[in-house]
Amino acid sequence: MSGVSGSRDTTPSQGPWRDAARKYALLPLRIFLGVTFIYAGLDKLTSSTFFTDSASGSLVSVLNGVHSSAAFPGMIDLALKNPHAFGYAMAFGELAAGLGAFFGLLTRLAALGGALISLSLWLTVSWSSTPYYYGNDLPYLMAWLPLLLAGAPVLSLDALFGVGRRRGGGFR
Helix, strand or coil, rough: CCCCCCCCCCCCCHHHHHHHHCCCHHHHHHHHHHHHHHHHHHHHCCCCCCCCCCCCCCCHHHHHHHHHHCHHHHHHHHHHHHHHHHHHHHHHHHHHHHHHHCCCCCHHHHHHHHHHHHHHHHHCCCCCCCCHCCCCCCHHHHHHHHHHHHHCCCCHHHHHHEEEECCCCCCC
């Protein structure tokens, strides 16, 4: 991007609107994924039923309900060995991914975490959705990939602290 010490933007300008659109293209995605994953993590942590094994809609209830239709039932078996630890790991993982995306802090790492959470949910909870696009975990997985590849080059703590830049190379 132009204006960054040591880097050059060789893309021809197509006008100020298009230049701004290209520069800020990932920002709406970061905000959406950030808010959504922060909400998902907080929702689990503050739910009166998520950690109540016998409650309808609890983690244990959901895991038992999707066991026979999951692509990898072994993943469900693993989670059921200690569902509360798994539930807390999921909730705090969602919070970390969401906060990282929203604030643009260690964005690629946050996106990797968000993508892995989405992948695990797709292979277990939403695997049996028919047609496949009714399950929301696969689109979330795909939504994390641009942030995993590009990071958060603008309006982010990564950009402020220079995360992802090589010395003198201007890696963005």
